[in-house]
Amino acid sequence: MTSAHDRERRERAIATARRFAQGAAVVPVADRLRALADAAESPLPDLYGEGGDLDGLEREVAQVLGKPAAVFMPSGTMAQQCALRVWADRTSRDAVAVHALSHLVVHEEDALEVLHRIRLEPIAREHRPLTVEDLVTAPGPYAALCVELPLRDAGYLLPSWEDLVDLCAAARDQDIPVHLDGARLWESQPFYDRGLAEIADLADTVYVSFYKGLGGIAGAALAGPQDVIDAARHWQHRHGGTLFGQYPYVVAARRGLERLEDFQAYAVRARELAVALGAVPGLRVHPQPPHTNAFVLYAEAEAEALTEAALTHAERSHDWVIGRVGAADVPGWSTTEFTVGPATMEWSVSELVEAVTAIVSSCERPRSE
């Protein structure tokens, strides 16, 4: 089976799916654009990062996060480089303290180092959040401490509130600016059961994303002190991120911000699902309980077989239940992420467990060696 054929089959299954078990249902592009047309407030478009609904979005984000200023950016990869470059320039330091599993280290092709000559220095490598000990025992000094909430590649893990407070306080004691990689900050808020502004107040700058739980098309925001945000806008421009018009993204982001209250219910449902799925023989869940609306599901099935089973299930039932599958460390086991969103809430827990169980059961058992 060719890769192009795989992709085509997968796309057809998604396009013809009637129900989605994770995140938000995939809506046809035309319907999506019509919904945005209905939601647009300003008749005038924004222009090179100013005007239209963009100014209002930036004000809303700043307010929600309790920061003096915010700037919309096309992507988090750009937003974080801009923020960390400003901190590096201000501190005259060239290394940022991060977790080795953070997005900056794993998924950005060394952009910060290659474009900005800022080293990412991992101060922890284990599958657990950063701790205050990681920071105080690290060589330093750092241009910034970057804390990813949650640490996605470790299984969407969050530090406890006390640990997070201690970590950020230790950084400030060393005059190290704290930057939050809040790609899933909205998703983290229920775990702390504190306001977003109270969480953001632990940090100097915060990046948030509009296209994950908030269901936007793309885009991010960086919030922080006015002078830092002003400086970040110049880096955004240099990156080629000051776009002529961004209103589709802006309108979608503003709609997303209306959903902030929903993450509490998603987190509850994720915990319920984790209990139920974890009780099925041949399935394991990490972390147990999940910290956010997402967790990692391990299944005793070869990755290729599970991929095929999930696709066949989608083609037959028109229910899209399981996304990307990879091989787990343990031979014969595979791993996939499960993210609770509005589409998930259309299912009962038992319906969902039944669907996942049916898919996994339909896989061939791994051959014994």
Place this chain on the structure above:
Amino acid sequence: MTSAHDRERRERAIATARRFAQGAAVVPVADRLRALADAAESPLPDLYGEGGDLDGLEREVAQVLGKPAAVFMPSGTMAQQCALRVWADRTSRDAVAVHALSHLVVHEEDALEVLHRIRLEPIAREHRPLTVEDLVTAPGPYAALCVELPLRDAGYLLPSWEDLVDLCAAARDQDIPVHLDGARLWESQPFYDRGLAEIADLADTVYVSFYKGLGGIAGAALAGPQDVIDAARHWQHRHGGTLFGQYPYVVAARRGLERLEDFQAYAVRARELAVALGAVPGLRVHPQPPHTNAFVLYAEAEAEALTEAALTHAERSHDWVIGRVGAADVPGWSTTEFTVGPATMEWSVSELVEAVTAIVSSCERPRSE
């Protein structure tokens, strides 16, 4: 009058304008998004630079420009840095030969130098296009020669076909890759009266824009050899330009590509307008005749007075005729760009000349010293 008040007045005048004399009429955001919904082909969105209508757009651009491959990028600033970085890496050279008035030098906050450590070396500073003499007498060697078609800040100037061929051939003789800054390549095509692929064939890589004459929302494409485009995609990713979804830009860009035939009529109209406006006392046009659909208009009026007169005219007549006005070098004269587009074609030449003349006449004459 405060700057915020100025901006608000200007925005209100644009929002309530019934006719536009330049470019495309400003359409309310909601109407724009609805039109895109009608134009979308793929029901599935693109995802991180793949799938949906994006693949088709990239194929179309490559085909129109006669290049093996093309990649969509959110902006030209990004597209050109990615292209020039690839050429610098391949040639192991760190300077790009450019005109001192090119967009790269004037409008990008030294991004190529700051982010990529590639120097922009101006090989000409006069208000005329680059020539083969500029290149052969320059020190070199260069990672690339960048030719902006047309040279906007010199008045949208194009070199003759023969001069362009000679310049590009000289670069190739020196093993210098040629990159076309084709931000207005579509607009340049009628001047040469040759196919876009024949023009693009003079260069190794070509950047084109979707939001100027083509009327898109934002975005650009870079076309060239497959391996160069593949490498450029990695730089796009590092810049933070591999966005989760780009379909609003993509659908708008594809609609824009249906308009390529229209630029011939815009160029003709620009020449007609230039003749008529140039005959009005107190007005001058540069270049005469215009090379593209755009030219620079000089008026014997203070910039502030002309700005106010244009705004007052728009408020009273609901015709938006003159855009940004600046001070000319000559005291008492001001300068503004005039760009012919679909909205312009709704006016007769005499109607337009009448409107411009009325606006300029309503300005106070500059005080004699």
